Amino acid sequence: MPSTLPDGDPVPADGALPGSALAGLGDRPFAFYVHVPFCVTRCGYCDFNTYTATELGPGAGRDSYADTAIGEVRMARRVLGDADLPVETVFVGGGTPTLLPPDDLGRVLAAIDAEFGLAENAEVTTEANPESVDEAYLAKLREAGFTRISYGMQSAREHVLAVLERTHTPGRVPQVVEWTREAGFEHINLDLIYGTPGETDDDWRASLEAALSSEPDHVSAYALIVEEGTRLAAQVRRGELTPPDDDAMADRYLIADEMLSARGLHWYEISNWAADPSAACRHNMLYWTGADWWGVGPGAHSHVGGTRWWNVKHPAAYASRLAEGVTPAHAREVLSDEDRRIERIMLELRLAQGCPTELLDDRAVRRAVDEGLLQGAPYERGRAVPTLRGRLLADALVRDLT
Template sequence: MPGVLPDGEPVPATGELPATALARAGERGFGVYVHIPFCASRCGYCDFNTYTAAELAGGVTRESYADLVLAEIALSKRVLDGVKAPVETVFFGGGTPTLLPAADLGRILHAVDDAFGLAPGAEVTTEANPESVDPAYLRELRAAGFTRVSLGMQSAARHVLAILDRKHTPGRAVEAAREAREAGFEHVNLDLIYSTPGETAADWDASLTAAIGAGVDHVSAYSLIVEDGTRLAGRVRRGELAVPDDDVAADRYLAADAALSAAGLGWYEVSNWAASEAARCRHNLLYWRGGDWWGYGPGAHSHVGGVRWWNARHPSAYAARLAEGASPGHGRELLSAEDEYIEDVLLRIRLAEGLPVSSLRAPGRHAATLAAADGLLDSAALADGRAVLTLRGRLLADAVVRDLLP
């Protein structure tokens, strides 16, 4: 089954955290993630924790869901009592958050603000499918305090959307981006997927041209991953679709970087390009820089002060635990110093800002010198004390990480 949660150690019924974790909370920033598990239909490539209405028949409903999240917010307020860490970013993901009424998303946001306080200028993002929003809905979101919308475009080619089981028409994402800007959203992202079976170089070029033409200030582009247990994986296994080719994926990435860079969107993380520093997704930067966040909703993960935990996966189990006044946490782990070191290198090397060479151990510093000589790390940045991936290094980022973590 895709996305099965690990067991970990038990989470206390109260959700309480060790004093050492509370003492460190917010040292690198604090954010909130809200998982909305509903989808109108299931995309064949997706292994996220999502459910259609038919799959939840008789259980948790869209109408009751906001109140469940509010109950977990109240629990988190008790757990973090005394922690002085205003919320810098809020990210609603899924699933399709915009299948809930905009008023419910606003209620959740306001509950977060009441519990912890939103930092001045906090970034508030929601993901959305292009067909799940309209101008009135977007205006309501903006009025509720949302500052950023991330739209799942994936492709501008109709046959590629069909392979991915996406329901929107090729032009709808661009239209929704325009509607978001007209509703007052300064920051709008389009998500793209490349190397889908059957996608041609011309298809990918058309998708990039459409995304750039939409006038958004942020684009994310990810190579398709065939996840075990998905409908797409079954089609690949039966030979109905070809396995995505690594060389093709590399070519698509290079095309994306060239087109987006020429359009004034610079890379700031391996899979993300933005028109300015202000346009970068601050919530994702919080993750990559090792910050803290509380994840609300079924299956959501959290990290505070070196403790990571994850909620019960199924919405019914999540709801049942909250109804008992207990934490919905399924399991947790206390990260060791070694765990934190590995994650720090693994995540920060993906950023255009890189990571300080001084933060690496001696073998890693030596490996960084060799990587620069091999054209995988920027030599000038290394001379200034930072390990920064080159374009070629981005294509081989996993290999670079392995070398930096001997």
């Protein structure tokens, strides 16, 4: 969740949505995202909306956060009325959500269930730092109804973790994965980052091998982005670190796809590989395919029926608004039909299932097939699916097709 909020239109004090957003409510899948903005320390590369203890003001601490978030869940129910909206997925992200007690995370989940109802076999995920959980914590999370955990592993090389300012040791990940399985979790994801200054191809292979040795059913691999305003960006600007190289990044992606595929994890989105369809992150798939979701927490973004809005950033301002009975939304935008078409293309072209060619200019699609950027057979079936080369050039491919 980026730390900078975009401009937008004002939001009514009660958070009421336009009629266009409420039309068809319940016909589309519905999900919740819950942002927990707390971290022990902020990693040097991170541009997310997170806060350490020294950056928080009155009324914004961890102790009261679950109750504040529950207040927004109840507001969501009032805004959305009495429409039947079984929650397909819940994703708790951060920050470090597991800095909150497991009972607090369980209470937020229970409030979502009480107000909306969890769908049968709902996917419930939390992100976690490997150092922030133990056996007892994981057992309580599972008992509370969580079904999936995503660990921020990032690398198995200590010098790479040091550049990223990650505090866990490489050996911690296999231990917590074992505890997670023993607690009865159905799905485990490991997040990796490639392209860190000082990382070599061999370092990257070692990180992939270490992740695979724990036998997760899902791996996410993201190229490092040097975000303006971060400590990492300042180090690169001063010449202390070398910026990521595009060719090296492409090589690392190819290494990841080769190694993950060889071990039975196959791509379903450009940066994500799963052991089988049931292991794919259903929550993210809802994002990528235009579902509705309500984002709880400071800086959280929401989307319902073509209306998107985003909350105030700071936890103190967020808590204050909810205490006053006022929406925490900072601003919103109502997407035009053309906006939604382009956004759909941008997201669905990242998926292995592809994008319907009816949304695209056929001449541009045929040109991309001829250039080896889109697969030919799916095109014949009315789908635009990127090739491996197309995945490497995804941004340019999207520009050409929109």
